[in-house]
Amino acid sequence: MDISAAALTKRYGPLAALDALDLEVQGARVMALIGPSGGGKSTLLRAIGGLELPTSGALAVNGVDPSGKDGGLSWRRRNGFLFQQFNLFPHLTAYRNVTLPLEKVHGHAPEKAKSLADESIERFGLAAHAHKLPAQLSGGQQQRVGLARAIAHRPEILILDEPTSALDPEMTAEVLELIGELATGGQRIILSTHEMGFARAVADQIALIAAGKVAEHGTAAGVLESPREEITQRFLSKVMRFA
Amino acid sequence: MSARPGAQRLLLEAAVGLLLVTFVCALFWWVFANLDTAWEWSRAWDYRAHLLDGWGRTLWISLLALPGSCLVAGLLVAGSRTKLRTVSWFTRGFVELVRGMPLLTLVLIGYYVVFAQKSVSEFFHLDGPEGKIAAGIALLSIFTAAYLSEILRGGLDSIPQGQIDSARAVGFDRVQVFRYVIFPQALRRVLPALAGQFVTLVKDSSLLSVIGIMEFTYGARTYNSATYGGIEGFIMLGIGYLLITLPIAGFAHWMERRFRYTM
Ligand SMILES: Nc1ncnc2c1ncn2[C@@H]1O[C@H](COP(=O)(O)OP(=O)(O)OP(=O)(O)O)[C@@H](O)[C@H]1O
Ligand SMILES: [Mg+2]
Numbered sequence: 001m002d003i004s005a006a007a008l009t010k011r012y013g014p015l016a017a018l019d020a021l022d023l024e025v026q027g028a029r030v031m032a033l034i035g036p037s038g039g040g041k042s043t044l045l046r047a048i049g050g051l052e053l054p055t056s057g058a059l060a061v062n063g064v065d066p067s068g069k070d071g072g073l074s075w076r077r078r079n080g081f082l083f084q085q086f087n088l089f090p091h092l093t094a095y096r097n098v099t100l101p102l103e104k105v106h107g108h109a110p111e112k113a114k115s116l117a118d119e120s121i122e123r124f125g126l127a128a129h130a131h132k133l134p135a136q137l138s139g140g141q142q143q144r145v146g147l148a149r150a151i152a153h154r155p156e157i158l159i160l161d162e163p164t165s166a167l168d169p170e171m172t173a174e175v176l177e178l179i180g181e182l183a184t185g186g187q188r189i190i191l192s193t194h195e196m197g198f199a200r201a202v203a204d205q206i207a208l209i210a211a212g213k214v215a216e217h218g219t220a221a222g223v224l225e226s227p228r229e230e231i232t233q234r235f236l237s238k239v240m241r242f243a
Numbered sequence: 244m245s246a247r248p249g250a251q252r253l254l255l256e257a258a259v260g261l262l263l264v265t266f267v268c269a270l271f272w273w274v275f276a277n278l279d280t281a282w283e284w285s286r287a288w289d290y291r292a293h294l295l296d297g298w299g300r301t302l303w304i305s306l307l308a309l310p311g312s313c314l315v316a317g318l319l320v321a322g323s324r325t326k327l328r329t330v331s332w333f334t335r336g337f338v339e340l341v342r343g344m345p346l347l348t349l350v351l352i353g354y355y356v357v358f359a360q361k362s363v364s365e366f367f368h369l370d371g372p373e374g375k376i377a378a379g380i381a382l383l384s385i386f387t388a389a390y391l392s393e394i395l396r397g398g399l400d401s402i403p404q405g406q407i408d409s410a411r412a413v414g415f416d417r418v419q420v421f422r423y424v425i426f427p428q429a430l431r432r433v434l435p436a437l438a439g440q441f442v443t444l445v446k447d448s449s450l451l452s453v454i455g456i457m458e459f460t461y462g463a464r465t466y467n468s469a470t471y472g473g474i475e476g477f478i479m480l481g482i483g484y485l486l487i488t489l490p491i492a493g494f495a496h497w498m499e500r501r502f503r504y505t506m
Contacts, residue, residue, distance in 0.1 A: 073416055076412060081409075083405070083409065086405040088409070089409070090504050091427050091428050091431065091504040100423060104423065105414035105419070106414070133504050134504075135504065
């Protein structure tokens, strides 16, 4: 997975959520974004996922401009996305949440959509909950369904924005385990997380995003164990204090 | 906690229910016993064709104005949500204009000014009594649509941005985001308000008598003046409207239960 951002900027009024951000990533399997709250991780992920049109600058992911020609639609269809929460459509069952995009976006016949959905639902141990509505599922189950939906069409890149930060520790563990399995299976992933131990375990590259810029970027071991930048050192000592 | 809260609760419900029924019956008895007008159900029976005719016309007007108002409301919502500012302002202005007028005024202006134009009435083939009814249905549809469109717009605006993000993230295009995610959720949220508006439509149809449409209220009034009839005319009027409005309300409640998704 290659990511190339040059002077990437996203403004919300006077505020620059991404402030002339530069990033060169080559051959990453799992890329983790860490950093202080409000630093711009979500904004960068939304730009990478083709959900947000940058104000200026250039961005290419695997050689593609994510919000290119059709406003990012075809890029979004190629990839999978999971947010912190409220991913599922509350008026549809867990099962329908997975099959509807397979039918309407990826053009699979209902039978084919069903078999693809069954595959990812069973893989995540959700068969017993498939016919429930999201409101009848626990937070962890909801995220697992969201994950099942995000990978059902075999995405090129799976983009996860703090997938566990709305969950309690037990549910966090069950979701992280699944993400770890996907990574082991070869799924290319880019995620933001506050779980440093998890980032260390699954990511091969890590970037620390602060104030709309990349403060430090390198291998997971390098950034987490021997950070070069002072801002990274301060951030890590803060988040590790109670770890 | 008692060992069998279910049985106790049932007893309480029965007792309170009995009390309420007794109270309502007593009230009715007291009210009607004090009236000096006599019941004249035999005259009502003689005029049954006339009354049923009016009721049927009200039913038909309602049944046609209902989808008509939905259609116009759909256009108004689409108009108010287009990116073209002039169109959305124009649409919202129109909605406010219609909502700011009593239906009576709208019907009078609509019928005696707009549909009175020869070109308009000829274009829509509106001469004759059927034409009058068609004009009435159109006016009632437009009036109701103004309210429906505001209810729908509120419902659509209430869908959180997160749902729209998720829908875009799974790859839905603009139309699909609306069709599969925003609209179904919005519709369920506003169903009770929509049902109320449909019931209002049925009742509002009584105002079409001002342009000489012989609907149910008109029928009951002519019955009363022709027979010097008593209150039985009004009683029938009440029951007649309930026969149309209660099924609408019942259907809406059924839909609400059927499509509930919040626990
Ligand atoms: N839609 C928006 N409108 C206005 N400001 C926004 C919007 N989205 C993000 N921002 C601002 O942009 C900045 C970066 O936000 P972003 O969500 O990318 O941070 P983050 O690193 O993901 O933080 P967190 O760890 O809390 O999720 C913040 O100051 C935020 O308030
Ligand atoms: Mg964020």
